[in-house]
Amino acid sequence: MTFVRFLKADGALDCEVTTAIGSNLLDLAQAQGQPLEGACEGQMACSTCHVIIAPEDFQKLPRATEDEDDLLDLAVGVTRTSRLSCQILVPAEGLTVRMPPSSLDWRRG
Numbered sequence: 371m372t373f374v375r376f377l378k379a380d381g382a383l384d385c386e387v388t389t390a391i392g393s394n395l396l397d398l399a400q401a402q403g404q405p406l407e408g409a410c411e412g413q414m415a416c417s418t419c420h421v422i423i424a425p426e427d428f429q430k431l432p433r434a435t436e437d438e439d440d441l442l443d444l445a446v447g448v449t450r451t452s453r454l455s456c457q458i459l460v461p462a463e464g465l466t467v468r469m470p471p472s473s474l475d476w477r478r479g
């Protein structure tokens with residue numbers, strides 16, 4: 371088992387959950403009620419699952435594919451450690467993940 375720490379868009383801690391190594395990050399986030407729409411359900415056809423990985427954790431993850439990078443270009447509030455959560459499997463060392471500012475807008479609807 372490992373853990374994921376979810377931070378709000380402002381960087382405050384939202385929750386920390388224990389999960390199996392290799393869990394899909396989007397599925398886990400949605401199960402925790404995080405504001406990620408995930409409109410294409412992991413088909414890499416949207417960018418509504420965009421999250422910001424803590425800089426110290428970013429290197430633990432395999433590099434994004436070119437397709438993922440292209441989609442990230444369309445996401446709002448992208449940073450150098452942005453990723454699409456549907457493409458992330460939680461590594462054994464755990465992860466800290468922040469919601470992007472745009473997720474607040476989505477939640478307000």
Ligand code: FES
Binds near residue numbers: 396416418454
């Ligand atoms: Fe659409 Fe991740 S859910 S790209």
